[in-house]
Amino acid sequence: MQEKGQDDHSFLKHAIENMMPANKIFGLEIMEIKPRYVSIKVPFKKEFIGDYLQKRWHGGILAAIADTAGGAAGATTLDSLQDRINTLDMRIDYLHPTVEEDILAKAKIVKSGKATAVVDVELFQSEQKDPVALARCIYSIHRNSS
Incomplete structure (x- = not known):
């Protein structure tokens, strides 16, 4: 699973969209991975x-979306399903008020x-150039030692 092409992330995309109950409630869709x-x-x-x-939008929902996007970006660096x-x-x-429109989250690993x-x-709505919210997320990674 580590830093491979788009096709190699198909299981990760499927798992995030379909195997995580909260993401199913959100109706979350991965647009690019x-x-x-x-x-x-x-x-x-x-x-x-x-x-x-x-x-x-409720701020807690926006935070959950940011956390999910960040975790998904981090997961693209994992080596195996055991990690x-x-x-x-x-x-x-929270930078700008949200409206009754979809949220687009863009997550990029810094380190x-x-x-x-x-x-x-970064969380966006519509065609806005400026994000409605910015998040910095830190994740622990537990790699399988075998």
């Missing part, structure tokens, strides 16, 4: 509203080592 990078789309659902007066990746820390800055990965995630 390549070594050290993932972009995902989450369609807007009324259940994701956190501010019912202004019809804004594991887990969130250690995450910071998110990856034997035991950790640092991933930056």
Whole structure:
């Protein structure tokens, strides 16, 4: 699974979209997956509203999307199905209000080592040039020693 071409990530794409119950609830779709990078789309659902007066996405849902995108980008560097990746820390800055539209997350690895990965995630809506939120995620990586 380590840093191979697009076709080599088909199982990872399938697992993230279909084998993780939260991602199925989100309706998450991987738009692009390549070594050290993932972009995902989450369609807007009324259940994701956190501010019912202004019809804004719930910040916790946005954070979950960022964490999922970051973890998926980190997973592109794993060597085998026995390797594991887990969130250690995450910071998110909410920059612009969201509207009743889909979210696109773009996650890129900033640094990856034997035991950790640092991933930056940008969340966008529509054709906006500026992200609605930015996240920095740090993951622990547990590699199978065999």
